[in-house]
Amino acid sequence: MLDGSIIRKLESIVGREHCQSAPEELLLHAYDAVPSAPPAMPEAVVFPADAAEVAAVVKLANQMRFPVVPRGAGTNLTGGARPIRGGVVLSLARLDRILAIDGKNLQAVVQPGVVTDALQVAADRAGLFYPPDPQSKETCTIGGNLAENAGGPRAVKYGVTRQYVLALEAVLPTGELTRLGARTLKCVSGYDMVSLLVGSEGTLGVITEATLRLLPRPAARGTLLASFARMEDATDAVAAVLQAGIVPSAIEFLDRFAVACVEDFEPAGLPREAGAVLVIEVDGVPAEVDRQQAEIEALLKKRPGAACRSAADEAQAERMWKARRAVGPSLARLAPHKLNEDIVVPIANLSRAVSDIHRIAAEQNVRCACFGHAGDGNIHANFLVRPEDPGEVRRAEEAVRRTFQRVVELGGTLSGEHGIGTTKQPFLGLELGAEVMHAMRAVKCALDPNDILNPGKIFPAETA
Amino acid sequence: MRRPLTLPEAAKKEMARCVRCGACMKVCPVFEVMRREGGVARGKIALADAVLRGDIPDGRLYRYFLSACLLCGRCASSCPNQVDTPLIVQAARVELAAKRRGGALKRFLLGRVPSSLRLTGLLKTARALRWLWARRIPRESGLRIRFFGPRGERRIIPTVATSFFLERELPRDFAGPGMRVALFVGCVSNYLRPQAAASALQSLQAAGACVAVPAAQACCGLPAFGAGDERSARKLLRRNLDALLPPGAERSWPEAITSPCASCAYMLKQHLPELLGDDPEGMARAAELSRRVVPFSRLLSTLSGWSAEGPGREVSGPARVVTYHDPCHLSRGFGEKDAPRFVLTRLPGMRLVEMEHPCHCCGHGGSFNLTHYDLSRAIARTKVERVLATGADLLVTECSGCWLQLNEAMQETRPGFEVITTAEAAARLVDLSKEKK
Numbered sequence: 001m002l003d004g005s006i007i008r009k010l011e012s013i014v015g016r017e018h019c020q021s022a023p024e025e026l027l028l029h030a031y032d033a034v035p036s037a038p039p040a041m042p043e044a045v046v047f048p049a050d051a052a053e054v055a056a057v058v059k060l061a062n063q064m065r066f067p068v069v070p071r072g073a074g075t076n077l078t079g080g081a082r083p084i085r086g087g088v089v090l091s092l093a094r095l096d097r098i099l100a101i102d103g104k105n106l107q108a109v110v111q112p113g114v115v116t117d118a119l120q121v122a123a124d125r126a127g128l129f130y131p132p133d134p135q136s137k138e139t140c141t142i143g144g145n146l147a148e149n150a151g152g153p154r155a156v157k158y159g160v161t162r163q164y165v166l167a168l169e170a171v172l173p174t175g176e177l178t179r180l181g182a183r184t185l186k187c188v189s190g191y192d193m194v195s196l197l198v199g200s201e202g203t204l205g206v207i208t209e210a211t212l213r214l215l216p217r218p219a220a221r222g223t224l225l226a227s228f229a230r231m232e233d234a235t236d237a238v239a240a241v242l243q244a245g246i247v248p249s250a251i252e253f254l255d256r257f258a259v260a261c262v263e264d265f266e267p268a269g270l271p272r273e274a275g276a277v278l279v280i281e282v283d284g285v286p287a288e289v290d291r292q293q294a295e296i297e298a299l300l301k302k303r304p305g306a307a308c309r310s311a312a313d314e315a316q317a318e319r320m321w322k323a324r325r326a327v328g329p330s331l332a333r334l335a336p337h338k339l340n341e342d343i344v345v346p347i348a349n350l351s352r353a354v355s356d357i358h359r360i361a362a363e364q365n366v367r368c369a370c371f372g373h374a375g376d377g378n379i380h381a382n383f384l385v386r387p388e389d390p391g392e393v394r395r396a397e398e399a400v401r402r403t404f405q406r407v408v409e410l411g412g413t414l415s416g417e418h419g420i421g422t423t424k425q426p427f428l429g430l431e432l433g434a435e436v437m438h439a440m441r442a443v444k445c446a447l448d449p450n451d452i453l454n455p456g457k458i459f460p461a462e463t464a
Numbered sequence: 465m466r467r468p469l470t471l472p473e474a475a476k477k478e479m480a481r482c483v484r485c486g487a488c489m490k491v492c493p494v495f496e497v498m499r500r501e502g503g504v505a506r507g508k509i510a511l512a513d514a515v516l517r518g519d520i521p522d523g524r525l526y527r528y529f530l531s532a533c534l535l536c537g538r539c540a541s542s543c544p545n546q547v548d549t550p551l552i553v554q555a556a557r558v559e560l561a562a563k564r565r566g567g568a569l570k571r572f573l574l575g576r577v578p579s580s581l582r583l584t585g586l587l588k589t590a591r592a593l594r595w596l597w598a599r600r601i602p603r604e605s606g607l608r609i610r611f612f613g614p615r616g617e618r619r620i621i622p623t624v625a626t627s628f629f630l631e632r633e634l635p636r637d638f639a640g641p642g643m644r645v646a647l648f649v650g651c652v653s654n655y656l657r658p659q660a661a662a663s664a665l666q667s668l669q670a671a672g673a674c675v676a677v678p679a680a681q682a683c684c685g686l687p688a689f690g691a692g693d694e695r696s697a698r699k700l701l702r703r704n705l706d707a708l709l710p711p712g713a714e715r716s717w718p719e720a721i722t723s724p725c726a727s728c729a730y731m732l733k734q735h736l737p738e739l740l741g742d743d744p745e746g747m748a749r750a751a752e753l754s755r756r757v758v759p760f761s762r763l764l765s766t767l768s769g770w771s772a773e774g775p776g777r778e779v780s781g782p783a784r785v786v787t788y789h790d791p792c793h794l795s796r797g798f799g800e801k802d803a804p805r806f807v808l809t810r811l812p813g814m815r816l817v818e819m820e821h822p823c824h825c826c827g828h829g830g831s832f833n834l835t836h837y838d839l840s841r842a843i844a845r846t847k848v849e850r851v852l853a854t855g856a857d858l859l860v861t862e863c864s865g866c867w868l869q870l871n872e873a874m875q876e877t878r879p880g881f882e883v884i885t886t887a888e889a890a891a892r893l894v895d896l897s898k899e900k901k
């Protein structure tokens with residue numbers, strides 16, 4: 001599809017060494033963090049140096065009608081960075097500078113290829129705080145976070161990436177370089193295009209720069225670990241804490257399976273007999289932290305089957321978080337491959353959702369662990385699979401389908417932070433009505449009449 | 465005994481567990497400077513997997529990315545699925561080397577140097593001078609690979625010792641009381657840095673060991689092995705096995721074997737039994753040898769009764785500052801980070817200050833510094849910055865490869881800066897205690 005003359009034009013835009021079409025380089029940009037999704041080879045990979053080069057590449061693509069798939073670090077969990085229709089992968093790896101940390105306005109200006117953790121460190125050095133904290137923050141990029149509207153444990157108090165975006169510079173699918181939003185805390189001049197682009201999975205524009213909101217760094221943090229005899233007691237306790245008017249900076253949930261797995265592989269002193277465990281964090285000024293911590297402890301101790309303790313110092317807090325972080329790696333020890341779904345339900349329905357997921361898993365005869373950001377109703381339902389056992393893979397896929405069905409019935413959503421990509425395409429219709437889907441396609445069509453940017457993603461194929 | 469895997473075996477055992485999560489990106493020193501997917505473990509695994517399936521050819525870029533690995537193991541130690549990338553890369557290299565018959569090693573190493581570079585007159589002269597230097601170092605030594613591979617002419621070459629360590633007057637057999645320790649010298653200590661071996665000998669003797677330096681020992685074979693030349697590596701290892709545990713002389717076998725170079729020690733401990741595993745007689749002896757290998761600082765600490773750090777972190781007031789670089793083969797290979805610090809915190813009047821990421825590879829990595837000279841230099845420069853940030857006056861490490869690399873890099877930035885091995889630091893302790901008496 002890409003003939004030699006197009007490759008030469010791409011080379012003249014980005015420079016020869018930054019346009020690659022050797023098979024090795026194509027393969028290296030054919031996958032993301034979904035091992036079960038087959039690699040999809042692009043026909044060329046370009047590494048533009050700046051927004052102007054990005055715009056020129058997209059403009060050429062729109063003229064010559066070839067797909068362009070933006071790429072950050074390739075860590076997304078829904079197959080979204082794979083060029084399933086060939087064309088060009090546009091890597092933002094060279095746009096990796098933090099342009100400003102502006103303490104006066106509490107803002108940062110960054111290029112999309114900046115690794116999330118690098119921004120957090122830079123903000124921290126200036127006494128500031130960039131809250132969105134996907135667990136992959138040491139590897140994923142801000143561009144990828146914006147395109148997926150990534151979140152993390154802190155979302156319960158601080159929200160997700162969207163809450164921190166003030167303005168964007170982006171290249172539209174037809175190749176125009178534009179600025180959206182304003183470098184102000186409020187802006188209602190016209191449609192909220194910033195929100196449209198955030199979470200659009202690279203289908204509506206290539207983000208080339210972002211102005212992000214920062215907060216003052218909280219002075220103190222406090223951490224608690226609570227265990228519950230029954231899983232429902234834990235999920236109910238989450239709602240109880242929030243109803244009491246306390247907003248922790250994180251409420252992380254581990255079910256019995258996850259606890260056992262951590263204790264089997266990376267013992268952290270979690271109570272194995274517990275039906276579920278919560279790791280809770282509060283932050284703020286020191287007095288406020290102490291008060292919240294005491295209130296939560298008192299509240300939880302009154303609840304049925306609950307035991308709760310506060311970390312006395314940094315080291316104890318770190319041990320509690322280490323237990324939470326060990327869930328992923330220890331599940332991997334049990335079974336490297338899993339179907340990982342990040343469903344969300346209204347918190348009042350959390351108990352129902354988690355117990356129904358476990359029931360579905362049992363009926364489908366697959367191993368399942370539920371854990372994650374219970375504070376905002378976001379649970380990672382992990383179904384463990386052995387790829388060499390096709391029967392098990394099929395049963396797990398059925399469990400996923402039934403889980404989505406149930407979650408939608410409970411007023412929830414398919415994805416809190418990972419996006420739809422290709423892996424959740426078949427299920428989007430469960431959640432979105434035909435009219436909404438039609439409206440979304442109309443938006444895509446209006447901005448990208450030739451289906452240039454990341455084609456074939458989000459919307460299911462048959463109605464395309 | 466674990467054998468080096470063939471690529472298909474590695475695929476089944478290791479590659480299948482990689483879930484492409486990308487967590488290795490945050491720890492890989494090559495990726496840190498290269499910023500290309502092919503630099504990191506995930507990319508190398510994807511490539512090897514695709515080549516094995518026949519999806520892509522094993523072309524020039526494939527060889528480039530597979531050689532762009534330090535085998536430092538940082539990715540494996542932080543991989544949630546514990547994928548052993550060094551094992552995979554090694555298997556892929558062996559396969560590549562085997563395909564290029566005739567001077568496999570050299571072809572593998574030289575294959576990627578543009579011929580235009582090799583033929584210019586200037587470089588020819590530089591190279592000729594080097595060959596004069598090299599005449600003094602035997603053909604099979606790993607050092608030849610380092611200094612005469614591509615870009616050798618750009619290196620600062622350390623002066624060759626006036627007398628090679630192994631040619632000196634040395635105890636060859638065990639005579640006298642004390643634990644019987646065989647000292648494995650290694651090429652760098654033999655030809656370039658004899659004081660490292662001499663210091664190891666001296667400090668072990670002072671700690672009460674009965675040390676012998678077997679005469680017939682050879683290069684440990686690591687440089688050849690790292691380049692995928694298993695045949696040469698096997699040959700060297702067989703010689704070392706016979707030198708250290710002579711067949712039929714069980715009664716005079718050492719109780720422990722050590723080396724001032726942790727990489728040599730690791731080669732003997734880990735790769736020797738793997739590589740010599742197919743010959744039944746050799747196998748038993750290889751296992752015996754492996755069992756006896758102890759890293760230098762650990763052995764010295766055991767002999768000296770040190771089980772904790774000395775006071776060297778707390779020294780207040782003006783003190784000279786020492787900092788320590790953890791060699792990959794010691795910190796991850798042997799899992800040993802404590803013993804070198806037991807030694808260094810006992811240096812009087814010196815404060816041990818840790819650098820940022822002391823376990824980050826120095827960028828030497830077997831043939832890596834040949835095939836990827838510029839990347840290797842970039843990694844070393846990052847290391848130098850971290851060393852200087854501690855305010856150190858002295859840099860210590862426990863591997864000859866690290867020593868070569870760090871010494872070269874430090875001399876470029878701070879001529880005269882002292883870089884030594886743990887053995888030399890230990891010998892200073894001995895000298896000082898003598899002065900006191």
Ligand SMILES: Cc1cc2nc3c(=O)[nH]c(=O)nc-3n(C[C@H](O)[C@H](O)[C@H](O)COP(=O)(O)OP(=O)(O)OC[C@H]3O[C@@H](n4cnc5c(N)ncnc54)[C@H](O)[C@@H]3O)c2cc1C
Nearest residue numbers: 072073074075076135141143144145147150151202207417
């Ligand atoms: C171990 C692990 C843990 C994770 N934990 C979390 C978590 O806690 N929370 C969470 O939200 N996610 C998590 N993720 C998912 C993933 O890290 C996020 O989706 C992240 O935002 C992806 O960033 P990336 O740079 O890797 O983007 P990529 O994977 O490269 O791309 C993702 C999508 O964004 C598009 N894109 C990338 N850059 C741009 C740009 N500049 N302009 C327009 N579109 C662009 C791509 O086309 C693609 O569709 C996790 C992933 C892993 C592997």
Ligand code: SF4
Nearest residue numbers: 482483485486488543
């Ligand atoms: S960390 Fe391990 S599993 Fe993840 S991509 Fe790297 S090698 Fe693969």
Ligand code: SF4
Nearest residue numbers: 492533534536537539
């Ligand atoms: S062994 Fe070291 S250099 Fe090689 S991929 Fe792993 S971390 Fe990178």
Ligand code: SF4
Nearest residue numbers: 606650651683684864
């Ligand atoms: S550092 Fe030198 S070269 Fe290693 S011994 Fe070990 S090999 Fe022979």
